[in-house]
Amino acid sequence: xxxxxxxxxxxxxxxxxxxxxxxxxxxxxxxxxxxxxxxxxxxxxxxxxxxxxxxxxxxxxxxxxxxxxxxxxxxxxxxxxxxxxxxxxxxxxxxxxxxxxxxxxxxxxxxxxxxxxxxxxxxxxxxxxxxxxxxxxxxxxxxxxxxxxxxxxxxxxxxxxxxxxxxxxxxxxxxxxxxxxxxxxxxxxxxxxxxxxxxxxxxxxxxxxxxxxxxxxxxxxxxxxxxxxxxxxxxxxxxxxxxxxxxxxxxxxxxxxxxxxxxxxxxxxxxxxxxxxxxxxxxxxxxxxxxxxxxxxxxx
Amino acid sequence: xxxxxxxxxxxxxxxxxxxxxxxxxxxxxxxxxxxxxxxxxxxxxxxxxxxxxxxxxxxxxxxxxxxxxxxxxxxxxxxxxxxxxxxxxxxxxxxxxxxxxxxxxxxxxxxxxxxxxxxxxxxxxxxx
Numbered sequence: 001x002x003x004x005x006x007x008x009x010x011x012x013x014x015x016x017x018x019x020x021x022x023x024x025x026x027x028x029x030x031x032x033x034x035x036x037x038x039x040x041x042x043x044x045x046x047x048x049x050x051x052x053x054x055x056x057x058x059x060x061x062x063x064x065x066x067x068x069x070x071x072x073x074x075x076x077x078x079x080x081x082x083x084x085x086x087x088x089x090x091x092x093x094x095x096x097x098x099x100x101x102x103x104x105x106x107x108x109x110x111x112x113x114x115x116x117x118x119x120x121x122x123x124x125x126x127x128x129x130x131x132x133x134x135x136x137x138x139x140x141x142x143x144x145x146x147x148x149x150x151x152x153x154x155x156x157x158x159x160x161x162x163x164x165x166x167x168x169x170x171x172x173x174x175x176x177x178x179x180x181x182x183x184x185x186x187x188x189x190x191x192x193x194x195x196x197x198x199x200x201x202x203x204x205x206x207x208x209x210x211x212x213x214x215x216x217x218x219x220x221x222x223x224x225x226x227x228x229x230x231x232x233x234x235x236x237x238x239x240x241x242x243x244x245x246x247x248x249x250x251x252x253x254x255x256x257x258x259x260x261x262x263x264x265x266x267x268x269x270x271x272x273x274x275x276x277x278x279x280x281x282x283x284x285x286x287x288x289x290x291x292x293x294x295x296x297x298x299x300x
Numbered sequence: 301x302x303x304x305x306x307x308x309x310x311x312x313x314x315x316x317x318x319x320x321x322x323x324x325x326x327x328x329x330x331x332x333x334x335x336x337x338x339x340x341x342x343x344x345x346x347x348x349x350x351x352x353x354x355x356x357x358x359x360x361x362x363x364x365x366x367x368x369x370x371x372x373x374x375x376x377x378x379x380x381x382x383x384x385x386x387x388x389x390x391x392x393x394x395x396x397x398x399x400x401x402x403x404x405x406x407x408x409x410x411x412x413x414x415x416x417x418x419x420x421x422x423x424x425x426x427x428x
Contacts, residue, residue: 199305
């Protein structure tokens, strides 16, 4: 894997009035990664993408795409990026899909007409229809064609599966996987439908209230967040230096279950030293592990 | 070859793909010199990162389970018959590991589990 970064931000901060949208975000997306950017609604996912495209200006910090400064080289950056916005609305509602495709093609020297025709076919876009009359799902499919047809080295997908019915969703994600096999691409996916896209991901970043609280590879995430089944004596308290994501402690019995963040051997040793007996340590599915950073106690 | 991935399986996806290929060979749905799906095809089918499929194929190639014929694709190794015992053992190991984990979670030990498996197998034998 290349050590080069496809996208990076440095101390990115941004406010909407008194609301904090981003707070010191240091994004690092290696070239070739499929990077899942996760977080609750309003955590800063869409704003981060817009800064990468220079559609939003940060109050502090900077952003780079393939080493290009997004603020001073916006047009050069956007030429390298395929963007699927969160909004389903198109700017040119009065155009037919065919006309819009021709229009967008003019903006991209790298536009691949044969591939565009193939994508139109795969996604079932009816090119004679007016853009403004498309359903939510059809509009999304057209946006996929527009984002992929110039084979950009960076794809920014904001809630890509939103509005797609399950059948179309699977076909779309399969097409995306095939696209990645044919074209060297870095992908950033912002979503809260983690289970729909998680199998594609190899990197994960978690935003919480505008702060990037976790950023690691999929395997690191798997190693860092585990579920612990523990037997504890009456009145036992979790040591304060253990990072607790969530707890299940029944009223009766001595068995409790915690989702804890940290290197498993070290965490187990800490629990044992505190008088608990660890009976089982299990890894979690990606979504559950990522959720741990959104719910970590005392981290907000 | 049918590959199934389990998102709740804690193991890496490439390891799951490797296991599925081994399983297909053990049960005979994949045999020596059979072609495997291309990286692109399998990535599309499973909706996984093509790199994940490549990693699984590279590891399997390193183990001698499959081999690449330049420009033609990936095939099951002809030596696969010779490695059958070894692969069976590896598969058994994985199945046993899962069963043991489940047993421990339920407060049972290995001896209780093995005894009950023997008893159940014997009962099934009687009813057949």
